Amino acid sequence: QWIFLNGEYVTKENAKISVYDHGFLYGDGIFEGIRVYSGNIFRMKEHMARLYDSAKSIMLNIPYTKEEFTDLIVETVERNKFDDAYIRVVVSRGVGDLGLDPYKCPKANVVVIVEPLSIFPKELYETGLEIITVATRRNRPDVLSPKVKSLNYLNNVLVRIEAHLANVSEALMLNDQGYVAEGSADNVFIIKNGCFLTPPGYVGALEGITRNAVIEIAKEQGYEVKEEPFTRHDVYTADEVFLTGTAAEVIAVIKVDGRVIGDGVPGIHTRKLLEKFRERVVAEGVK
Ligand code: PLP
Known part of the structure; x- marks a missing residue:
């Protein structure tokens, strides 16, 4: 190496x-x-x-x-x-x-x-993740913009510690107003009635490159995609939830704070999106 x-x-x-x-x-x-x-x-x-x-x-x-x-x-x-x-x-x-x-x-x-890297075990892509929301807040955009991918990842590390203590492998941070921001190293999407929702950058999330690729792919597949703030209630009552990130790729979430999402298995839209995403990543890129 x-x-x-x-x-x-x-x-x-x-x-x-x-x-x-x-x-x-x-x-x-x-x-x-x-x-x-x-x-x-x-x-x-x-x-x-x-x-x-x-x-x-x-x-x-x-x-x-x-x-x-x-x-x-x-x-x-x-x-x-x-x-x-x-x-x-x-x-x-x-x-x-x-x-x-x-x-x-x-x-x-x-x-x-x-x-080589794999942050989640392979099976979890089939079964989906159980996650929680944590007390650690995303730093405010006016303090240090979450758009800066800086080496100050202490919030994110604290999120992982809270997740570990709760026996889950990832967790969501809220912003200081209580809107859902993102995971420790991934963005979050919810799907309700076939419509994809993800927090806009100003809520306090990194503008994920995987997130943007997923928005593109979902639109190509004919889905409506909205960037708007949502709360934990919206996550709990969503039909599907998934995370996106360079390391995580696209991974379904099946339980949040003990609430089962949809049928408790990766949903049909998430699975379709993951399949299209996988096709896309091999087809694209510079050598
Ligand atoms: N949010 C945070 C805090 C991250 O560190 C990352 C990881 O890179 C993401 C979201 C996902 O962004 P990307 O899809 O560009 O990897």
Whole structure:
């Protein structure tokens, strides 16, 4: 396995960064998770656009143009020879002193890791997930925009801890007004009377690339899709619920806070969507 680290390809054992890196000291940095399906990188352009938007928002200088960065990610994928894999791109503020001052970090640290990944066991894609809603709130868009895919994932980590304590593998965060925002690393959709609903970005969710692909696919399949706020009540009473994410892909939810969703099995629309999504991911991508 070869890891890209600041212009060099190194082994896992040698992929090391200073303890003075501000990504480590302060969570000062950004990242992307991208998927490789059958050798094709899924929606690379969209991921690069989000990475550079995140960088701009926090005034982080990525030392490569978008084109150069795209090329080096493609090269890292090729060197690793996995047909199906997950790519983790991390850009941190870089090495500085112990103070917070980002202006004392002259150069970003850039890392690209490629490896196989499956966050949920395969069976769960057949049976569906049981999830809960948790006390941890999504941070407000005016504090740190959820659109910035930053290294500050403490809320999300706390969500996973709450989920773990409740013996489930994922959970939903609400925003500070009580509207459903998203999962710890995935977006949420509900289906009611054949209509797909997902929270709009302003509720406090990352604009997921899988989410946007699912919106596109659902529309192509003739479904109505709406981006509007909804509450836990709407989730409990939905016909179907599912999560989307680069790592999670599309996964059905069959129970939320003890309420059985629909018939308690992955619903017909979710299954159709998952099938179409799987067709799409292998058909698309840049080599
Ligand atoms: N929400 C959060 C907080 C995430 O970290 C992710 C993961 O990347 C998503 C949603 C899903 O976004 P995407 O489909 O772009 O992976």
